[in-house]
Amino acid sequence: MNIVRVALDVPVPRLFDYLAPDSDESDIGRRVTVPFGKGCKTGMIISLAAVSEQPDAKLKTVTAILRDMPALPGEWLALCEFCARYYQTPLGEVTSFALPPMLRRGKLPRVNKSMAEIATAPAPSARDTGPGAGDITPAAILPQLMAAQQAAVTAIVDQAGFHVMLLHGVTGSGKTEVYLRAIDAVLAQGGQALMLVPEIALTPQLEGRVAARFPAAQVVCANSGMGDAARARGFLAALTGRADIVLGTRLAVFMPLPRLRLIVVDEEHDASFKQQEGLRYSARDVAIWRAHQLNIPIVLGSATPSLETFHHASTGRYAMLELPERAVAEAMPLVRIIDTRREKLQEGLSAALLAGLQLRLERGEQSLVFLNRRGYAPVLACPPCGWISRCQRCAANLVLHLADQRLRCHHCGFETRVPRACPDCGNVDLLPFGRGTQRLETMLVERFPEARVLRIDRDSASTPTKWQALLATIHAGEADILVGTQMLAKGHDFPLLTLVGAVGADAALFAADFRAPERLFAQLMQVGGRSGRAELSGEVLIQTEYPDHPLYQALIEHDYVRFAQSQLGERRIAGFPPFSFQAMLRAEARTMEQALDFLAAARAAAEALAVGVTLYDPVPMRLQRLMTLERGQLLAESMSRPALQTFLTAWMEQLHALKTPAGLRWHLDVDPLEF
Ligand code: ADP
Ligand code: ZN
Ligand code: ZN
Numbered sequence: 001m002n003i004v005r006v007a008l009d010v011p012v013p014r015l016f017d018y019l020a021p022d023s024d025e026s027d028i029g030r031r032v033t034v035p036f037g038k039g040c041k042t043g044m045i046i047s048l049a050a051v052s053e054q055p056d057a058k059l060k061t062v063t064a065i066l067r068d069m070p071a072l073p074g075e076w077l078a079l080c081e082f083c084a085r086y087y088q089t090p091l092g093e094v095t096s097f098a099l100p101p102m103l104r105r106g107k108l109p110r111v112n113k114s115m116a117e118i119a120t121a122p123a124p125s126a127r128d129t130g131p132g133a134g135d136i137t138p139a140a141i142l143p144q145l146m147a148a149q150q151a152a153v154t155a156i157v158d159q160a161g162f163h164v165m166l167l168h169g170v171t172g173s174g175k176t177e178v179y180l181r182a183i184d185a186v187l188a189q190g191g192q193a194l195m196l197v198p199e200i201a202l203t204p205q206l207e208g209r210v211a212a213r214f215p216a217a218q219v220v221c222a223n224s225g226m227g228d229a230a231r232a233r234g235f236l237a238a239l240t241g242r243a244d245i246v247l248g249t250r251l252a253v254f255m256p257l258p259r260l261r262l263i264v265v266d267e268e269h270d271a272s273f274k275q276q277e278g279l280r281y282s283a284r285d286v287a288i289w290r291a292h293q294l295n296i297p298i299v300l301g302s303a304t305p306s307l308e309t310f311h312h313a314s315t316g317r318y319a320m321l322e323l324p325e326r327a328v329a330e331a332m333p334l335v336r337i338i339d340t341r342r343e344k345l346q347e348g349l350s351a352a353l354l355a356g357l358q359l360r361l362e363r364g365e366q367s368l369v370f371l372n373r374r375g376y377a378p379v380l381a382c383p384p385c386g387w388i389s390r391c392q393r394c395a396a397n398l399v400l401h402l403a404d405q406r407l408r409c410h411h412c413g414f415e416t417r418v419p420r421a422c423p424d425c426g427n428v429d430l431l432p433f434g435r436g437t438q439r440l441e442t443m444l445v446e447r448f449p450e451a452r453v454l455r456i457d458r459d460s461a462s463t464p465t466k467w468q469a470l471l472a473t474i475h476a477g478e479a480d481i482l483v484g485t486q487m488l489a490k491g492h493d494f495p496l497l498t499l500v501g502a503v504g505a506d507a508a509l510f511a512a513d514f515r516a517p518e519r520l521f522a523q524l525m526q527v528g529g530r531s532g533r534a535e536l537s538g539e540v541l542i543q544t545e546y547p548d549h550p551l552y553q554a555l556i557e558h559d560y561v562r563f564a565q566s567q568l569g570e571r572r573i574a575g576f577p578p579f580s581f582q583a584m585l586r587a588e589a590r591t592m593e594q595a596l597d598f599l600a601a602a603r604a605a606a607e608a609l610a611v612g613v614t615l616y617d618p619v620p621m622r623l624q625r626l627m628t629l630e631r632g633q634l635l636a637e638s639m640s641r642p643a644l645q646t647f648l649t650a651w652m653e654q655l656h657a658l659k660t661p662a663g664l665r666w667h668l669d670v671d672p673l674e675f
Contacts, residue, residue: 001019001050001051001052001056002019002020002021002022002023002048002050003017003018003019003020003048003049003050003051003052003059004017004018004020004023004027004032004045004047004048004049004062004065005017005045005046005047005048005049006018006032006034006043006044006045006046006062006092007043007044007046007080007090007091007092007094007095007096008034008036008041008043008092008096009041009043009092009093009095009096009104010036010041010090010092010093011090011093012090013084013089013090013091013652013656014090015046015047015091015092016034016036016043017049017052017053017054017059018032018034018059018060018061018062019059019060019061019062020032020045020061020062020065021061022065023045023048023062023065024048025048026071027045027048027065027067027071028045028046028047028048028071028074028077029044029045029071029072029073029074029076029077030044030045030065030066030067030071030072031043031044031045031065031066031099031103031106032044032045032062032063032064032065032066033062033063033064033066033106034060034062034063035060035061035063040063042066042104042105042106043092043095043096044072044077044092044095044096044099045065046077046091046095066106068108069103069108069236069239070239070240072239072256073239073256073258075256075258075293075294076098076254076256077095078293079098079254079286079289079290079293080094080095080098080254081094082286082289082293083098083279083281083286085645085649086289086645086670087279087280087281087668087670088648088649088652088668088670089279089280093278093279094279097254097278097279098251098254099235099254100228100231100232100234100235101228101231101232102228102229102231102232103232103235107232108232108236109228109229109230109232109233109236110229142181143177143327145174145177145178145181146174146323146325146327148169148321148322148323148324148325149174149177149178149181149323149327151321152165152167152178152321152323153178153181153182153185155319155321156178156182156262156297156299156321157181157182157185157186157297159297161295161296161297162291162292162294162295162296162297162298163297163298163319164288164291164297164298164300164312164317164318164319165297165298165299165300165318165319165320165321166268166300166301166302166305166309166310166312166313166318166319166320166321167179167299167300167301167302167321167323168301168302168303168305168310168313168320168321168322168323168560169301169303169322169323169324170303170323170326170332170525170529170558171303171525171526171529171530172326172327172328172529173303173323173324173325173326173327174323174326174327175266175301175323176206176209176266177327178299178301178323179195179264179266179299179301180209180210180213182262182264182299183195183210183214183245183262183264184213184214186261186262187214187217187244187245189261190259191259191260191261191262192238192241192243192244192245192246192257192258192259192260192261193244193245193246193260193261193262193263193264194245194246194252194253194255194257194260194262194263194264194287195210195245195246195247195248195263195264195265195266196248196249196250196252196253196263196264196265196266196273196283196284196287197247197248197249197266197267198249198266198267198270198272198273199223199224199249199250199270199272204464204468205492206247207219207221207247210245210247214244214245217244217245218237218242218243218244218245219243219244219245219246219247220234220237220238220243220245220246220247220248220255221234221246221247221248222234222235222246222247222248222249222251222252222255223248223249223251223252224249224251225464234246234255235255235256238255238256238257239255239256239258241257241258241259243255243257249272249283250272250273250274250275250281250283251283252283253281253283253286253287253290260290260294260296261296262296262297262298262299263287263290263291263296263297263298263299264298264299264301265283265284265287265298265299265300265301266301266302267301267302268284268300268301268302268305268306268309269302269304269305269306269309269518269522271519271673274671274673276673276674280667280668280669280670280672282671282673284300284306284309285671299321300318303522303525303526303529303560304518304521304522304525304526304560305560305564306518307518307564307567307568307571307577307578308577308578310564310568311568311578312578331537332558333500333528333529333531333537333538333539333540334537334538334539334540335528335539335540335542335555335556335558336352336539336540336541336542336556337542337544337547337552337556338350338352338353338541338542338543338544338547339544339545339547340543340544340545341545341547345543346443346447347435347439347440347443347447348435348440348443348503348504348543349369349440349443349501349503349543350541350543352541353369353501353503353541353543354447356499356501356539356541357369357444357448357451357481357499357501358448359499360480360481360498360499361448361450361451361480361481363498364496365496365497365498365499365536366474366477366479366480366481366482366494366496366497366498366499367480367481367482367497367498367499367500367501368481368482368483368484368488368494368497368499368500368501368527368530368531369440369444369481369482369483369484369500369501369503370484370485370486370488370489370500370501370502370503370527371435371436371437371440371483371484371485371502371503371504372485372486372504372505372523373434373435373436373437373485373504374399374410374436374437374438374457374458374459374485375399375400375401375408375410375436375437375438375459376399376400376401376402376403376432376436376438376439376442377399377400377432377433377434377435377436377439378397378399378400378433378434378435378436379397379398379399379400379432379433379434380398380400380407380418380430380431380432380433381430381431381432381433382422382424382425382427382429382430382431383431384422384425384427385422385424385425385427387422387423387424387425389407391409391411391412391414392414392628393409393412393414393625393626393627393628394409394411394412394414394623394625394626394627395623395624395625395626396409396410396411396623398414398415398416399436400418400432400436401438401459402418402432402438402439402442403438403459405417405418406418407419411623411626412626412627418430435503435504437455437457437483437484437485438455438459440483440503441453441455441483444481444483448480448481451480451481452478452479452480452481453479453480453481453482453483454470454473454474454479454481454482454483455482455483455484456470456482456483456484456485456487456488457484457485457487458485458487461487471492474494474497475494477496482497486523486526486527488527488530489523489526489527489530492530494530494531495536496536497530497531497538498531498536498537498538498539499531499538499539499540499541500527500528500530500531500538500539500540500541501540501541501542501543502524502527502540502541502542502543503543504543505520505524505542505543505544506544506545506546508520509546509549509551512622512675513622513674513675514571514574514576514675515673515675517551517567518567520551521551521554521555521560521563524540524542524555525555525558525560527540528540528555542555550563550566551563554566575637575639577671579639580637580638580639581637581638581639581640581641581644581671582635582636582637582644582671582672583635583636583637583644583648583668583669583670583671583672584633584634584635584636584668584669584672584675585599585602585633585634585635585636585655585666585667585668585669586621586631586632586633586634586666586667586668586669587599587602587631587632587633587634587664587665587666588626588629588630588631588632588664588665588666589629589630589661589663589664589665590629590630590661590663590664591630592620592624592630592632594630594661594663594664595618595620595630595631595632595664596618596619596620596632598632598658598660598661598664598666599618599632599633599634600618601658602618602634602651602654602655602658602666603615603617603618603634605651605654605655605658606636606647606651606654609647609650609651609654610636610647610651611643611646611647612638612639612640612643612647613636613637613638613643613644613647614636614637614638615634615635615636615637616634616635616636616637617634618632618633618634619632619633619634620632620633621633622675629663629665636648636651648668648670652668655668
């Protein structure tokens with residue numbers, strides 16, 4: 001009997017058997033529509049079988065096997081199977097996630113004639129033969145590579161087979177130039193290249209640079225901001241081998257690429273490579289697995305590598321490629337620490353920073369005040385009675401947004417008008433406490449009336465169009481003082497920007513999350529890297545009450561390695577990653593008791609299975625309540641990744657069998673980034 005095993009997007013870790021009389025081997029990796037429950041679902045054929053474990057009478061017949069596009073290759077299915085295993089997620093959820101939404105629903109994008117042809121044509125093989133092979137290589141005049149860049153390019157392209165390389169170099173050291181040269185070599189050999197970038201509206205710039213460099217190559221973009229049809233078309237172009245370069249955010253790691261010869265992960269430390277819901281995968285880690293499976297090189301680039309990556313590069317598991325110099329500016333910006341302990345600040349700004357801003361105004365240069373907190377103030381309070389603005393749904397404060405007179409929860413999106421008087425006592429003198437970007441903006445406008453002040457955060461750059469307009473304003477030199485969050489930190493060249501002031505950074509030094517200092521260091525390095533990228537030299541002023549903190553001292557020296565080594569020393573003693581491997585079980589329920597009870601039961605079920613694995617006590621999450629649900633977590637940790645994996649697989653079976661009260665939901669996060 002012809003039976004197909006189908007992966008369906010349902011939260012059950014198994015495949016579903018259906019009769020498919022006209023199916024054969026070539027249908028593996030095809031989408032299929034099947035009857036399911038009272039309706040119909042589209043899934044993916046994973047394998048064929050002659051007999052089913054289910055009684056024949058129970059088997060239903062597929063509605064239709066969709067043969068309107070080429071089947072997904074075995075390599076792609078293997079990638080999904082790996083993710084299902086590693087992240088303990090049902091295969092059907094993975095294959096469904098890995099497809100663009102339109103294809104997932106069993107549809108195809110509207111096509112022109114040539115698209116229709118490729119949909120059925122076999123994927124072309126290597127392009128290294130025949131006329132036209134050289135067409136893809138660049139025509140423009142390229143900069144002469146510096147010695148370190150040349151060495152990096154050689155290391156990437158000269159060795160065959162799987163190797164992971166860390167390309168470590170500050171902003172402007174020419175990492176992108178190295179990627180482009182390596183991609184060039186890959187295209188010349190008829191290969192495809194995959195380049196992953198963080199999830200911000202950065203891709204247009206990079207896309208332009210890549211397209212300009214390879215005018216004859218087909219460059220496909222993949223990110224969640226794209227329209228359905230465009231994403232599906234890009235996916236098909238990749239699958240059929242027409243795409244030469246795929247450039248995208250984390251989801252692009254699932255693009256099928258039959259001739260893939262090189263993977264680049266730019267800003268590999270960036271937290272956006274890890275998805276925080278559904279399939280909680282790390283695109284960087286999945287990319288490394290994929291490179292290993294295909295036996296191809298992978299380059300991880302960063303000025304501030306994740307400590308995991310740096311650790312592997314220092315112990316020789318990865319190759320370390322260093323770009324020690326900036327390609328354009330002469331020197332790194334001068335970093336100065338402003339000790340604010342004995343100073344009376346003016347609306348949070350020190351005299352030194354104010355003087356720096358004044359000087360840039362006089363010189364006609366740009367400055368940036370960096371504050372990683374949007375809104376006007378983190379909370380509105382009534383001092384006489386003690387009322388503060390709290391979210392009704394979360395264990396969090398409502399943030400004051402004066403610009404549009406709203407109180408907003410930054411966790412669940414709840415919002416309400418700013419009350420005219422205290423809801424508890426009627427007092428009309430409500431006070432904003434603390435400081436966000438809007439408040440800084442207001443203060444700077446008052447203080448420097450002649451300056452053009454521009455705020456850049458998720459509120460002012462809420463759409464890609466607004467974001468592009470803000471960038472254009474900065475580039476045209478039509479802003480003098482920028483006030484911005486980390487949105488501004490990444491990947492932009494601002495030639496007129498010569499001063500960066502960082503305020504409110506100290507909070508991260510003592511945060512509960514052990515990764516907070518790593519993130520702070522990366523952000524400050526990045527934000528500092530924005531200054532002085534052209535002829536003008538840059539200066540970075542960091543306001544702090546802890547001027548001697550090793551993190552800031554390392555920053556003065558631009559010494560990532562020193563910082564990384566000291567952090568790794570602490571992590572080693574504490575037994576944190578990369579010296580251990582972790583998985584977090586999280587539960588949310590109507591009451592904290594229910595959540596913690598479930599976790600306690602999960603822990604009890606684990607006792608017998610946990611060989612070489614430490615289980616911690618169930619505890620409330622830092623943000624205890626979100627969207628009216630109480631949340632708890634339970635950490636599992638091991639010195640051995642295989643031991644943890646073996647345990648998790650066995651544990652998941654037990655977890656699925658546990659009784660849960662109505663409304664309780666749980667998930668497992670492997671290699672969690674958020675604590
Ligand atoms: P990164 O990706 O490390 O920030 P880029 O590759 O974007 O660095 O390089 C920064 C700037 O320097 C770009 O404008 C780039 O064109 C230029 N550049 C890179 N390498 C060289 C070189 N060898 N000679 C001259 N300019 C270079
Ligand atoms: Zn909320
Ligand atoms: Zn009050």
